[in-house]
Amino acid sequence: MHSQDKPLAPAYLTVIRADRPEQIGKRYDLEGTTLINAAGPGLSEGRAFVAEAANLSELAEWLTGLPTGCAVLTCGVPACPVPDDGLRIVRSDDLPTATKGEVIARTREYFRWPDGAGVLFLDFDPADGEPGLTAEAAAEILASAVPVLELVEALFWPSSSSHIGLSDGTDLTDRRGLHGYMLVADARDIPRAAMALHQRLWLAGHGRIVISGNGTLLERGPIDTAVHQPERVIYAAGAVLGAGLVQRRGDPVLMNKGGIAVFDSRMLLPDLTLDELRAYRRMVIAARKVVGPQAEQVRSDWVAATHEAEMRMKHPDATPEELARLCAEDAEGPQRLRRAVEARGPVALGLDHVLYAGAGKPVTARAIRDSPDYWLGRRICAPLEPSYRGWQHCASILQGHRGAPIIKDWSHGGGQIFTLGSWGEWTPAKEATRQRLLAGMREKG
Known part of the structure; x- marks a missing residue:
């Protein structure tokens, strides 16, 4: 374990400045008294710069300095050298027609985990109907699964959709997601360590099964396991706001201050033992069985609604009675939809x-x-x-x-x-x- 205030080498990450479109990320507008959330366009073209943080306090400075709506982060770095004026980055589809010169896409082919220290990003998404976590609650949950993590520094900041409100102080969104950051000694271990943490959170009683809109059973926990990819974008800056709206996320909160600044993830987040792995799998299977009947009903409803939408597009002039008959006659349609979703x-x-x-x-x-x-x-x-x-x-x-x-x-x-x-x-x-x-x-x- 590393207990010094600064790691032997800084942790590296990438800041991508958007050039096209100039504004990206989530956008909120106020229509009357209703808050409208419009997903902004994705990044088409920008410039990548490698940043470094010797500790979480320096990372907090990077986060709070990101310009709203025109910059994102990745915890990975480009696989090729990055010049001082940045590295041009485009969509993978635009690479064949990109002009000559050093240019990459934001894909696994062109991004890798840094050699040495890196940033373990933790994306806390609350369950439906539940409020977002505070920094204190998130740190407590992590320590309940891996007690030694209460000795490790962790930085938390509400997500870009949190605490959006009016100038009079009214908070329209309250806490939603929460972003967490920890420094690890070897960034290449992040995918394995994050999965071990997810499994240990399940063993500590924090797992759940979510039913998607088409009836698929999704294994979920306090942290999103899909974000631990070197090319994955983090929208760490605030949301783009329309007239009359303000965002009050406060400053990032450093928990366990003075503890381990950068930790050995292989030592503190080991893989599950065979007995632990069996227990984890039993918990997941049991949770899936509980919601299985409900998921089947959701899937049946999705198949029926999707099949009807297909028939309506194919026969736009059909009456409701004719549409019902056409759906009943097309026995293959529902079967095809089930095969697709399964x-x-x-x-x-x-x-x-x-x-x-x-x-x-x-x-x-x-x-x-x-x-x-x-x-x-x-x-x-x-x-x-x-x-x-x-x-x-x-x-x-x-x-x-x-x-x-x-x-x-x-x-x-x-x-x-x-x-x-x-x-x-x-x-x-x-x-x-x-x-x-x-x-x-x-x-x-």
């Missing part, structure tokens, strides 16, 4: 499957497949749960095999791949896509 690998969506470019903006998989020039690079709602996080654009339309459009869905921290029909069916734009790819390669040189 699949463990890439999912082939039917061409009549209804996707959403936003709330109230349906589009079929066939329409996207047949208009790749328009749709490639765009973001849409989750293919199998479009209302996820308020119709958030959490899926990207990318180029797959031979240029055919595919969808990569990041809802629930996943990375699920969806294809749109088969390659043999995808003929209208095949040659145009091939020519576009070749032109981009020639331009890049």
